[in-house]
Amino acid sequence: MSDSAPVPPLRVTAILLAGGRGTRAAFAQPKQLQSLGGKPLLRWSLDAFAAHPRVSGGVLVASDDVMAATAELPEGWTFAAAGAERQRSVENGLLALADWEDDALVLVHDAARPGIEAAVIDRLLAALATAEAAIPTLPVPDTLVHQAGEEAGNVVDRSALARVQTPQAFRLGTLRRAHAAAAGETATDDAQLVRRLGIPVVAVEGDARLHKLTYAADRAILEGLLEARAMTRTAVGMGYDVHRLVADKPLWLGGIEIEHSHGLEGHSDADVALHALTDAILGALGDGDIGTHFPPSDPEWRGAASWRFLDFAARRVEAVGGRIDHADLTIIAEAPKIGPNRGLIQARIAEILAIPPARISVKATTTERLGFTGRREGIAAQAVVTLQLPET
Template structure:
């Protein structure tokens, strides 16, 4: 018997105004959550399941560049499609994009719910054997009051009959596509896809959800999401330091902090000799007890000859994430007489932040001279020192 094909629509077309009420900062689906963008976490939850055959993200028309920075790579991940003014219309765009594939089932997921577990997803899929639709729910535990004017209680609802809807919501593809097409012709906005299915006469099952399967909506939700990721684990902060030096040789530019800076010489080294990123990489590796840069990228290995040092830095950051940790802050000091570092600090912070998936506010870059003393004072080379603060699960 042929296994059913299962596609996923990840709805990420909103601007996240309630999280960024003042209009500043990234939309919530692109904000960092424990070192990784929310949207990347949401998509990866489905990429982790071999049963998923295709995933289509639906994004805001202004967010193409933001989405590209996620750098997600999987043959099942389709090119993003542009959403519409409402969530309902955006889902329809996702359904249209999947139509040529004709999947048997489709799961519709909010981008701002990064904690859909394997169990919850499996429960939804299993229910589609008997029902045309299914969604995870959580029982309502608070007493719910109804008011006609927002001031006086009119009645108290029976909470035993009330459930909070979550995503992913699953459906048989052809039926929900047809229901969405019909719904688009009437002047009514539905609150979720399950309501459209109900309106179309489809049977929708409820399956057990997860109280941690929260939708990030308000600023305080990020703090709760961080706690969910850390779980019951006790975290501890570790400090690592790094030091590196490279001499000058004939050339016309130096690489520092991932930025090419014109100069009367270049730095000599096996890679691009970026002394700042080398020191920073060693600091991160030291904080998690993973040796130094030479252990992971031996100078004797020719594949690293001339390599961009951002590759080394990213590897260190990936090891932190693999250990279940996060980078708290980074501090780099560059010692040289020339070139001038100040004009390039902002660009360096941006490159380091993008490489590690952290905010620029967590990165400090300083420069100083050695007052013309020693080899740096004689402009024979550059020194960099770095420290890294990393939070990781406590190991007794």
């Protein structure tokens, strides 16, 4: 990992398909509105996309009655009308994304699969770093046979077979070309249309919790899966750091360089704001502190950019299946003035943590010229971070 700033990730959007009627399950209302785990089926997928730090908006493709029952959408989302079949619905969703660049990434998901997990989205987006299309799949565990009526026929070799799930991920331009080239030909999913262009589709590990509501019996299965998924706990961590101000050194604060007569002295770039945030995250995880993972005795971290420490802590949260809900940072300094740089600091921290800026609070205060910060001998920072973690 170099000390240079990371390349901004490509924008990610989603198309959530909610046009099915649930006729095979004989529901009295559209299956997307069926209550599961205390909320409508499609709300599980909407909430999952809205909570994912990489997804910045999307399109809910739905019938009029589903739209009417889903008046409130997450920020950055819009409606599109459902088509007579799935393929037309996706095309309507693409039309609603007309102002998105071809290099953006798009996740196409069936709302009938409410058990979407952030880890599946992460695997799909990681695959798109080198591929144009990716789908989640699971192995087929059961014996398969040909069947005609009530008679079971020959066994089918399942070793080369897999179950395909959604969301399916694509470069937006690739998906647009695939639908434009379909020319009236139909397919059961978008990956088929992409393969017709001769473009390989990468398979990543799916998730058994992405079970689809098709028949009435699926409701009980999904209720159990969603109940288990809801078992999370909130963890709160606090971090504090202070460094001395010295002359003739650049001042790094909140991940940005601020013009000032003095900089902060330390083994790394001594960014007290990012150090406090790093310790807050590690504290919420019960995973030591910044000195545990990046000891000042280790020459590898001499002069290191502190965004590397914060990025490390954020990845530790991902590794245990958690997410960062909110970060509250207070910088304590007489000078320089933080106000003019608050927006830049907020945006930089959001970029490092891969969460929306709205989930980050950046404040500044002084000690009314009291103590070492009041005498302009140093700068301090304290942070509080809230995480959602799986029950253990």
